[in-house]
Amino acid sequence: MIKQFLMNLLLSFIWVALTGSMYYTNFLFGFLLGFFILWVMNRNEVDQRYFYRVPKTISFLFFFLYQMIIANLQVAYDVITPKYFFKPGIVKYKMDAKSDFEINLLSTFISLTPGTLILDISEDKKILYIHVMYLHDKQKFMTELKNNVERKLLEILR
Incomplete structure (x- = not known):
């Protein structure tokens, strides 16, 4: 679970770096986008906590x-x-x-x-x-x- 949270944070920071705008809303959007990407990638995993x-x-x-x-x-x-x-x-x-x-x-x-x-x-x-x-x-x-x-x-x- 911690691994997924850290990966989600990394994806949100990558999103902020790619867009070039460091705003809370942009970071939050990157976090939600990273959450969705991780969810799609880990749908068949056993640990879904x-x-x-x-x-x-x-x-x-x-x-x-x-x-x-x-x-x-x-x-x-x-x-x-x-x-x-x-x-x-x-x-x-x-x-x-x-x-x-x-x-x-x-x-x-x-x-x-x-x-x-x-x-x-x-x-x-x-x-x-x-x-x-x-x-x-x-x-x-x-x-x-x-x-x-x-x-x-x-x-x-x-």
């Missing part, structure tokens, strides 16, 4: 960007208006992530979203304690975190 993970990773990044924009707007609106809408609370979240890398990435993505902060991780590394600024429904928050963020992140990593 790379071709499933790249679209899932891009989808997750767009999802996270959307969530971050929504959270920033919510916090900004709360700061600008005279009435406060926040209802802080601490959630004890049982996670499915097992390895240190998975836990670290999950807690980083949770903490990057405005209005949430990781307070602690249990000794057995199964529970996250999360401070939430807008905790109107605890069960809804935990369900959205489990089904959206953690599930999508673990699909990419495993």
